[in-house]
Amino acid sequence: MKKVLSYIIFLIFSTIAYAGNITIYAASSLSFAFKELIKTYQEKYPKDNIKVIFGSSGKGYNQIINGAPYDIFFSADMFYVKKLHENGLTLTEPKAYAKGRIVIWTRKNSGIDISKGIKVVLDKKVKKIAVANWKLAPYGKAAKKCLQYYGLFDKVKHKLVKGQSIVQTAQFVQIGAADIGFIALSLAVSNKLKNIGNYYLLSEKCHSPILQGYAVLKNASKNKEKLETALRFYKFIQAKKAKEILKKYGFLPVG
Numbered sequence: 001m002k003k004v005l006s007y008i009i010f011l012i013f014s015t016i017a018y019a020g021n022i023t024i025y026a027a028s029s030l031s032f033a034f035k036e037l038i039k040t041y042q043e044k045y046p047k048d049n050i051k052v053i054f055g056s057s058g059k060g061y062n063q064i065i066n067g068a069p070y071d072i073f074f075s076a077d078m079f080y081v082k083k084l085h086e087n088g089l090t091l092t093e094p095k096a097y098a099k100g101r102i103v104i105w106t107r108k109n110s111g112i113d114i115s116k117g118i119k120v121v122l123d124k125k126v127k128k129i130a131v132a133n134w135k136l137a138p139y140g141k142a143a144k145k146c147l148q149y150y151g152l153f154d155k156v157k158h159k160l161v162k163g164q165s166i167v168q169t170a171q172f173v174q175i176g177a178a179d180i181g182f183i184a185l186s187l188a189v190s191n192k193l194k195n196i197g198n199y200y201l202l203s204e205k206c207h208s209p210i211l212q213g214y215a216v217l218k219n220a221s222k223n224k225e226k227l228e229t230a231l232r233f234y235k236f237i238q239a240k241k242a243k244e245i246l247k248k249y250g251f252l253p254v255g
Helices: 002-017 028-044 057-065 078-086 114-122 138-149 153-159 166-174 218-222 224-236 240-248
Strands: 021-027 049-055 072-074 095-100 102-107 129-132 160-163 180-184 197-201 210-216
Touching: 021 028, 021 057, 021 224, 028 049, 028 166, 028 224, 028 240, 049 057, 057 072, 057 078, 072 078, 072 224, 078 210, 095 240, 102 114, 102 138, 102 166, 114 138, 114 153, 114 180, 114 197, 129 138, 129 166, 138 153, 138 166, 138 180, 138 210, 153 160, 160 166, 166 180, 210 224, 218 224
Parallel strands: 021 049, 021 072, 129 160, 129 180
Antiparallel strands: 072 210, 095 210, 102 180, 102 197
C-alpha cells in the first residue's frame, strides 16, 4: 500500500514539474510548420501550454525590446536574435535552427508562367508584386537583394506592394491584390497554398543565406515551471523529429 501511495505521489509531482505556460514569438515563415511542431511536442508533454504569436522578425524584436512578455523568440534570421542577446535579453546563446529558402509564388489561375523565374517580374501580366517589408522581414530583405542582384529592382519598384510579414505577403497574392509574390518556401509547400498556387525556387546566389535563429528569453525565468517548459521546447527543436518536420516544410538543416 505504501509503495502504491508513494508511486501516486511521484506521478503527481512529476506532472507538476512537467507543466508550464509559455508564449513564443515566431517568424511568419513558421506559421504552418509550428502547428505540427507543437502537436508533436505536446504528445510527449501534454500538460505544457504553448501560445504562439506570429509576425515579422523585426516586429517581434521591437516588441521584446519594449518589454513584451515572450519566453522564446524564433527569428527568420540570426540578426535579431543576436541583437537581443547583445542587449542582455536572452537566457541562451543565439542558435540557428534551420535555413530558409525564398520563392516566387502565384495562383494557379493567374495565367502567369512562373517557370520564367525571376524574369517573370517583367511579364506584362504582372501589375503588382507582393514583397515583405525588408526593414522588418528577413524574407523581404532577401527578395530585395535578389531583385538588385539581377538588376531588376529599379525596373519594378513601382509594382511592389509591401506586406508587414511574409504571411501577409502571401495573402496579397491569394486575394488578388498582387499577381505574384516573394514568399518563404515553407509557406508555398504548405497544404493551404500548394493546392492553389505554383512557385519557383530562387537561387541562393542572389541573396545572403537565410539562417534562422532562436533563443530562450529572460522573461522565461519568471518562475520555475515557465523556465522548464521553455528549455524543454528549446531542446525539442534540436531533436531529430523536429528537424524532420522543419525539413518537410522546406527548411534546410543547418550545416
